[in-house]
Amino acid sequence: xxxxxxLKNSEDQVLSESASKIALSRDLAASAALTPSxxxxxxxxxxxxxxxxxxxxxxxxxxxxxxxxxxxxxLTIRNSQNILVAIIPVLxxxxxxxxxxxxxxxxxxxxxxxxxxxxxxxxxxxGAFNSGLPLFPSVVAGLAGGVGGAALVGFVNxxxxxxLKVPAFIVTLGTSFITRGAAYLLSENSTVxxxxxxxxxxxxxxxxxxxxxxxxxxxxxxRPEVGGELLRxxxxxxxxxxxxxxxxxxxxxxLLHRTQFGRHTYAIGGGMDAxxxxxxxxxxxxxxxxxxxxxxxxxxxxxxTLRFTAGSAVIGDPLLLSSIAAVIIGGVSMFGGSGTIIxxxxxxxxxxxxxxxxxxxNVEAFWQFIVVGAVVIIAVLIDQSRxxxxxxxxxxxxx
Amino acid sequence: xxxxxxxxxxxxxVFGGLVAVDSVSFDVxxxxxxxxxxxxxxxKSTLIKCVSGVHASEEGEIVFDGEPxxxxxxxxxxxxxxxxxxxDLALANNLDVGANIxxxxxxxxxxxxxxxxxxxxxxxxxxxxxxxxSLQIRIPTLTEPIEKLSGGQRQAVAIARAVYWDARLMIMxxxxxxxxxxxxxxxxxxxxxxxxxxxxxxxxxxxxxxALQVTDRIIVMHRGRKVAEKITAHTNAEELVQYMVGAREDxxx
Numbered sequence: 001x002x003x004x005x006x007l008k009n010s011e012d013q014v015l016s017e018s019a020s021k022i023a024l025s026r027d028l029a030a031s032a033a034l035t036p037s038x039x040x041x042x043x044x045x046x047x048x049x050x051x052x053x054x055x056x057x058x059x060x061x062x063x064x065x066x067x068x069x070x071x072x073x074x075l076t077i078r079n080s081q082n083i084l085v086a087i088i089p090v091l092x093x094x095x096x097x098x099x100x101x102x103x104x105x106x107x108x109x110x111x112x113x114x115x116x117x118x119x120x121x122x123x124x125x126x127g128a129f130n131s132g133l134p135l136f137p138s139v140v141a142g143l144a145g146g147v148g149g150a151a152l153v154g155f156v157n158x159x160x161x162x163x164l165k166v167p168a169f170i171v172t173l174g175t176s177f178i179t180r181g182a183a184y185l186l187s188e189n190s191t192v193x194x195x196x197x198x199x200x201x202x203x204x205x206x207x208x209x210x211x212x213x214x215x216x217x218x219x220x221x222x223r224p225e226v227g228g229e230l231l232r233x234x235x236x237x238x239x240x241x242x243x244x245x246x247x248x249x250x251x252x253x254x255l256l257h258r259t260q261f262g263r264h265t266y267a268i269g270g271g272m273d274a275x276x277x278x279x280x281x282x283x284x285x286x287x288x289x290x291x292x293x294x295x296x297x298x299x300x301x302x303x304x305t306l307r308f309t310a311g312s313a314v315i316g317d318p319l320l321l322s323s324i325a326a327v328i329i330g331g332v333s334m335f336g337g338s339g340t341i342i343x344x345x346x347x348x349x350x351x352x353x354x355x356x357x358x359x360x361x362n363v364e365a366f367w368q369f370i371v372v373g374a375v376v377i378i379a380v381l382i383d384q385s386r387x388x389x390x391x392x393x394x395x396x397x398x399x
Numbered sequence: 400x401x402x403x404x405x406x407x408x409x410x411x412x413v414f415g416g417l418v419a420v421d422s423v424s425f426d427v428x429x430x431x432x433x434x435x436x437x438x439x440x441x442x443k444s445t446l447i448k449c450v451s452g453v454h455a456s457e458e459g460e461i462v463f464d465g466e467p468x469x470x471x472x473x474x475x476x477x478x479x480x481x482x483x484x485x486x487d488l489a490l491a492n493n494l495d496v497g498a499n500i501x502x503x504x505x506x507x508x509x510x511x512x513x514x515x516x517x518x519x520x521x522x523x524x525x526x527x528x529x530x531x532x533s534l535q536i537r538i539p540t541l542t543e544p545i546e547k548l549s550g551g552q553r554q555a556v557a558i559a560r561a562v563y564w565d566a567r568l569m570i571m572x573x574x575x576x577x578x579x580x581x582x583x584x585x586x587x588x589x590x591x592x593x594x595x596x597x598x599x600x601x602x603x604x605x606x607x608x609x610a611l612q613v614t615d616r617i618i619v620m621h622r623g624r625k626v627a628e629k630i631t632a633h634t635n636a637e638e639l640v641q642y643m644v645g646a647r648e649d650x651x652x
Contacts, residue, residue, distance in 0.1 A: 254515075260505045260518060262518075263518060266494055267491040267493075270492055270493035270494060271493075274487075274502070275503075277489040278489060278504075279473075280502070280503045337493035338493055
């Protein structure tokens with residue numbers, strides 16, 4: 001029968017075509033069954049940031065006393081607290097950025113949004129206090145002003161990106177300049193002063209104080225009234241800004257890893273089409289993501305106002321690239337779809353430990369930039385080598 | 400034949416000056432596998448996108464389960480029970496099987512006395528496991544991102560998702576494309592399984608053996624028009640190819 005013959009021919013054709021497909025799928029299957037060394041490589045690439053952080057800390061613990069003839073130690077309570085305080089702005093900017101980058105976006109406005117938030121929170125705080133409110137409500141007003149103003153910028157970012165389909169890189173670059181101008185204008189040339197004196201306590205007091213030796217002790221929520229030698233040796237443990245940041249970190253972990261919002265963030269980064277067709281409200285999520293990014297930067301601005309008892313329009317400027325560096329070192333893929341909050345925390349810690357350690361080694365400050373830059377590139381190289389090992393298909397850069 | 404589940408009447412879709420679908424009518428009965436055959440650009444995909452809510456048609460009528468319907472969006476169609484599996488599967492490759500089956504329809508649970516809502520991953524994974532098992536699909540791990548699965552396994556995940564959400568009509572767009580032969584057989588087996596479960600399938604394909612193996616009826620399209628409708632058992636590849644290339648055409652029924 002001619003029909004049967006035609007069917008047979010087309011089957012033959014399919015079979016010969018698929019012979020190459022089988023060979024191909026066998027290759028894939030072979031790569032799916034990993035050798036122990038490949039497994040080890042993958043495992044190492046997952047935990048390398050932890051390992052790197054540990055080795056780096058160990059290096060400074062050993063080298064700092066050696067380099068200073070034993071007069072300075074890296075492993076002190078004071079130094080650990082300095083590092084924690086140092087990572088606050090980088091980490092807060094990085095937290096929101098982590099969400100945005102996982103969703104295959106980018107937010108270049110976070111630095112100046114932090115500046116704007118610092119100025120706005122100072123203005124709101126001063127206004128509230130001068131109108132007769134007690135200090136604590138004024139501080140809360142400062143938080144509302146800073147985060148509210150920041151969130152507004154995030155909302156504008158999100159709407160333009162989601163609804164008008166302008167690439168995030170361009171939108172947030174534009175709003176970054178706009179926020180910069182607004183921060184300078186509102187601060188009437190860079191600094192808002194005249195904040196209530198008692199504010200200092202909010203930005204600098206701590207959960208714990210520890211004075212070693214005789215006449216010392218552990219003080220909870222209460223700065224001991226001491227002077228001289230005792231005061232010089234007093235350790236300030238977990239300043240309030242660190243506590244606030246820790247709360248934001250915990251909340252971010254919950255939001256990204258335990259909620260529908262977090263799941264949708266990953267899905268949008270994994271593939272916009274799939275997210276849309278699965279009925280995820282993608283536009284709304286994108287707007288929320290940029291509000292979130294701006295809001296964590298807003299918290300950073302508010303904390304800096306409390307810490308320095310002044311609003312500053314320049315405070316966030318140098319932090320944008322450091323925060324993105326922390327996110328990348330922490331293993332978030334710039335292509336979207338993967339990454340964790342803990343990764344970003346580790347990334348921020350690596351930068352802070354590196355910076356602090358190099359300073360203690362009396363290395364010229366400019367070397368910090370060179371080392372951080374190298375670490376960023378190494379981090380991405382390690383990430384890519386893992387992709388090569390497990391043969392993951394490369395996804396294109398979107399949005 | 401009892402009332403058809405889906406009945407498309409004189410459907411027309413125009414893009415600018417191009418008539419992509421020209422007054423096409425066809426029915427799909429419950430538990431029936433219908434093949435939609437045609438060369439590239441024959442209008443298969445456009446026709447199906449009108450049924451699945453992606454496009455609005457210019458003319459004609461779609462009756463689903465006895466009710467005239469006009470879906471405003473793919474979500475609308477899904478809510479009515481029409482699940483479409485496109486070639487790219489619409490899966491998030493960076494998420495695991497459970498997350499994909501529940502993508503966009505995540506199950507949440509209240510924690511801390513109703514204060515916060517978290518994802519109920521345990522429940523979603525358990526439900527996914529049951530659905531996967533009931534379809535006799537073997538997937539090595541439900542907890543790894545599905546980018547580590549083979550093309551056929553991902554196809555199976557997409558089908559499992561449709562089955563879990565009680566698809567009443569399944570539309571599959573070239574499901575065996577880009578698969579190795581053993582995987583192609585698995586997908587065809589899944590289509591037979593769906594048929595046994597009473598879920599009708601519209602299979603869009605240009606692979607003749609696929610169409611002849613699993614369908615009950617075959618509709619051939621050419622240049623936007625339906626040129627033939629054949630009972631699969633009463634036709635053959637040669638005849639179908641002639642319709643596909645436009646060498647033959649039946650009068651509209």
